[in-house]
Amino acid sequence: MAKRALAAAAVVGLMIAAAYAGFFIAPEEKSMHVLQRIFYFHAATAWAGEMAFGVCFFANLMYVWRRKEQWDWLGVSAAEVGLAFITVVLITGPIWAKPAWGIWWTWDARLTSTFVLWLLYISYLVLRTMIEEPDRKALLSALFGIFAFIDVPIVFGAIRWWRTQHPKPVVMGGADSGLEPTMAKVFFFSVFALHALMAFLIAERYRLERMRSEVEVIRREAEAV
Amino acid sequence: MPAGLRLENIEKRYGGLYALRKVSLIIAPGECVVLAGRNGSGKTTLLRVAARLVRPSSGKLTFFSSARDEVATEVRPGFVAHTIMAYDELTAEENLRLFAQLRGLKNAAARVDVLLQEVGLAERRSSLVRTFSRGMRQRVAIACALLNEPGVLLLDEPATGLDPHGIAWLVETLRQLRDGGCTILMSLHGESEISGLGTRAIRLDAGSVIADTRTGATFRTILTFADA
Amino acid sequence: MSLLSNTSALLGKEVRTEFRSRELLMTTVIFILIVIVLFSFTFDPTSDESRRFGSGLLWLAFLFAASLMLQPCFLREQHNDTLSALRLSVSDPFAIFLAKLIANTLFLLLTELLLLPIFSTMYNVPVLPVLHWLVLVFFLGSLGICVVGTALSAISAQARMRELLLPLLMLPLLTPILVASTEVTKSLLDRNPFVQWKGVEIVAVFDVVFLTALWLFGEYLLEE
Numbered sequence: 252m253a254k255r256a257l258a259a260a261a262v263v264g265l266m267i268a269a270a271y272a273g274f275f276i277a278p279e280e281k282s283m284h285v286l287q288r289i290f291y292f293h294a295a296t297a298w299a300g301e302m303a304f305g306v307c308f309f310a311n312l313m314y315v316w317r318r319k320e321q322w323d324w325l326g327v328s329a330a331e332v333g334l335a336f337i338t339v340v341l342i343t344g345p346i347w348a349k350p351a352w353g354i355w356w357t358w359d360a361r362l363t364s365t366f367v368l369w370l371l372y373i374s375y376l377v378l379r380t381m382i383e384e385p386d387r388k389a390l391l392s393a394l395f396g397i398f399a400f401i402d403v404p405i406v407f408g409a410i411r412w413w414r415t416q417h418p419k420p421v422v423m424g425g426a427d428s429g430l431e432p433t434m435a436k437v438f439f440f441s442v443f444a445l446h447a448l449m450a451f452l453i454a455e456r457y458r459l460e461r462m463r464s465e466v467e468v469i470r471r472e473a474e475a476v
Numbered sequence: 477m478p479a480g481l482r483l484e485n486i487e488k489r490y491g492g493l494y495a496l497r498k499v500s501l502i503i504a505p506g507e508c509v510v511l512a513g514r515n516g517s518g519k520t521t522l523l524r525v526a527a528r529l530v531r532p533s534s535g536k537l538t539f540f541s542s543a544r545d546e547v548a549t550e551v552r553p554g555f556v557a558h559t560i561m562a563y564d565e566l567t568a569e570e571n572l573r574l575f576a577q578l579r580g581l582k583n584a585a586a587r588v589d590v591l592l593q594e595v596g597l598a599e600r601r602s603s604l605v606r607t608f609s610r611g612m613r614q615r616v617a618i619a620c621a622l623l624n625e626p627g628v629l630l631l632d633e634p635a636t637g638l639d640p641h642g643i644a645w646l647v648e649t650l651r652q653l654r655d656g657g658c659t660i661l662m663s664l665h666g667e668s669e670i671s672g673l674g675t676r677a678i679r680l681d682a683g684s685v686i687a688d689t690r691t692g693a694t695f696r697t698i699l700t701f702a703d704a
Numbered sequence: 705m706s707l708l709s710n711t712s713a714l715l716g717k718e719v720r721t722e723f724r725s726r727e728l729l730m731t732t733v734i735f736i737l738i739v740i741v742l743f744s745f746t747f748d749p750t751s752d753e754s755r756r757f758g759s760g761l762l763w764l765a766f767l768f769a770a771s772l773m774l775q776p777c778f779l780r781e782q783h784n785d786t787l788s789a790l791r792l793s794v795s796d797p798f799a800i801f802l803a804k805l806i807a808n809t810l811f812l813l814l815t816e817l818l819l820l821p822i823f824s825t826m827y828n829v830p831v832l833p834v835l836h837w838l839v840l841v842f843f844l845g846s847l848g849i850c851v852v853g854t855a856l857s858a859i860s861a862q863a864r865m866r867e868l869l870l871p872l873l874m875l876p877l878l879t880p881i882l883v884a885s886t887e888v889t890k891s892l893l894d895r896n897p898f899v900q901w902k903g904v905e906i907v908a909v910f911d912v913v914f915l916t917a918l919w920l921f922g923e924y925l926l927e928e
Binding site (some may be wrong): 315367370371374377378381382383387390391394395397398399401402405406408409410412413416 | 852855856859862863864865866869872873875876877879880883884887902903906909910913914917921924925927
C-alpha cells in the first residue's frame with residue numbers, strides 16, 4: 252500500500268516537473284509561441300501510448316506461447332492505458348491545429364495513422380467484451396492483438412505514402428524538425444515523465460484485472476454448484 | 477493396428493471451472509471401455525482430448541501400440557461425436573472421398589466403396605447427407621471415423637436418437653470391430669445392449685474418475701449409478 | 705506435398721459447395737451493385753468526378769461486401785461440427801485457411817470483375833485500356849482482404865454479435881489496402897493512366913506479411 256502511494260507521488264511529481272519545464276524552462280518558439288508548448292505533452296504522450304501498445308504486443312505473444320493468464324491481464328491493461336494516451340493525443344492535436352491552421356482536423360499523415368491505431372485498439376477491447384469464456388477471450392484477443400500490431404507499421408507507411416500524393420499541413424513538425432538543445436532536454440524529460448505515468452497506470456490496471464479475474468473465478472464456481 | 481491410450485494427469489480448465497481434474501488412465505490395446513457419468517461429468521471433454529481436438533490445460537496424452545514401450549505418435553483415432561461431423565450439402569460419397577483424400581489414404585476411392593458397403597449406404601451414396609434420417613447420418617459418421625482403419629475408436633453417446641433397428645446395427649458393427657481387435661472408448665448413459673459389449677467400465681464425476689472395473693467396481697454399479 | 709494436396713482437396717470442396725448454391729456469389733454481386741447505384745445518388749457523376757471518386761467507391765464497396773461475404777466462412781463449419789472433422793483429417797491446419805482464403809479471393813475477384821463493366825458504363829469511366837492492370841490490383845487487394853477476413857472470421861465465429869464484429873475487426877486492419885488500392889486504381893482510371901508501383905508494393909507487402917502471420921498463428925485460431 253505504501254509502495255503504491257509512493258509510486259503515485261513520484262509519478263505526480265514527475266508530471267508536475269515536466270509541465271513546469273514545458274511552460275517555464277523551455278524557450279519560446281519563434282512562430283507558434285506559447286501554443287507550441289503543447290508539443291512537449293502531445294508528442295511525449297504519443298510515444299508513451301505507442302510504447303504501451305508495444306507492451307500489449309509482447310504480452311499477447313507471451314500469452315499465446317505460455318498460456319498464463321497474467322499475460323492476458325498485462326495485455327488488456329497495456330491496451331487500455333495505450334488507448335487512453337492515444338485519445339489524449341487525438342484531442343491535443345486538434346487543440347493545437349485550430350489556432351494554428353484555423354481547422355480542427357487536417358488528415359495529416361501522423362494524426363490519421365494514429366486515429367487508425369486508436370480504432371484498432373478499440374476493436375481489440377470490443378472483441379474482448381464479445382467473448383465470455385476467459386481462456387477463449389484471452390487467446391483470441393491475443394491473436395487479434397498480434398495482427399493489429401504488425402499492421403501498425405504498414406498503416407503508417409501506407410498513409411504516409413498516400414499523403415505524399417496529397418500533401419496537407421503537418422501537425423507539429425515534431426522531433427524530426429531539429430530541436431534546440433534546451434527544448435530537446437525538456438522534451439525528453441516529458442517523454443520520461445509520461446512513460447513513468449504509463450508504467451504506473453498499467454501496474455494499477457493490472458492489479459485491478461487480477462482482482463476482477465479472481466472474483467470471476469469465484470462467481471463461476473458458485474454458479475456451477 | 478490396435479493401439480492403447482495413456483492419459484497422464486490430464487486437466488482441462490475453462491476459466492475457473494474444471495472439466496477434467498488430473499485424470500490418469502491407461503487403456504490397453506483391444507479393450508472396449510464404457511465411459512459412464514452424468515451430463516457435465518466430463519465424458520465429452522475426455523473423449524475430445526483423446527481425439528486431440530481439445531488441448532488439455534496440463535497433462536500428457538500418448539498412444540502406444542501392443543509393444544508397450546513403443547510410442548505410436550502417428551495414431552489417428554476415429555471419432556464419432558454428438559454431431560455427425562460431415563457436410564450436409566455434400567453426398568455421402570463426396571464426404572467420404574473428401575476425408576479420405578485429406579487423410580492421404582492410398583486408393584481412396586476403393587476404400588470409400590468398401591466402407592459404403594460395410595455401413596449399408598451403397599444405395600444412397602449419391603444422395604445429399606441433408607436428406608438422410610438420423611440412423612443413416614450416424615452411419616455416415618461411423619464410416620468417416622473408420623476411413624483409415626483406426627486402432628482406436630472413440631464414440632460419444634453413439635446411440636442417441638437411434639431407433640431399435642439403428643441400435644441393433646450399431647451393436648453389431650461395434651461387436652465386429654471389438655472382436656477384430658480395435659480399441660474402443662465410448663461414453664454411454666446407462667445400461668443397454670451397447671454397454672454389454674464393454675470389457676471394462678469407468679465412471680466419471682465432476683471431471684474425476686471415481687470408479688473403474690479394473691479396480692474392483694462392477695459393471696452394474698458403474699452403469700446404473702450413472703442414472704441416479 | 706501434404707499441404708498442397710490437402711489445400712486442393714479442400715479448395716475443391718469450397719468451390720463445389722459454392723457453385724451448387726451460388727448464394728454467396730449472388731448476394732455479394734447484388735450488394736456491390738446496390739452500393740454502386742446508391743452512391744450515384746449522392747453526387748452527380750461527371751466523367752472527371754467519377755475518375756476521381758470512382759476508385760474510392762469501388763474499394764469501399766468491395767470492403768463492405770467482403771465483410772459480409774466472409775461471415776459464413778467459419779460459421780458454417782459449426783454446423784455438424786465439420787471444423788472438427790477437418791481438424792481431425794488434415795495433416796497441416798494451415799491447409800484449412802489456405803483453401804478458404806483462395807476460394808474467398810476467387811469469389812471476391814469474380815464479383816469484382818463482373819461488376820467492373822457495370823461501373824464503367826454507369827459512371828462513364830473507360831476501363832478496357834487498363835484492364836490487365838486493374839485485374840492485378842483487384843487481385844492483390846482482394847487477396848489481402850481475404851487473408852485478413854478469413855482469419856478474423858475464425859475469430860468472430862466464436863464471439864457474440866458476429867455480424868457487426870467481423871466488419872469492426874476487419875475494416876481498421878485493412879486500412880492500408882483501402883488506401884493503397886484506391887490510389888493505384890485512381891491513377892489507372894485517370895485520363896492519362898499510369899501504374900503507381902509504390903502502391904502496388906504496399907499491397908503486396910501487406911499480403912505477404914499477413915499470409916505469413918496466418919501461417920504462423922493459424923492453428924491457434926482453430927484451437928478448442
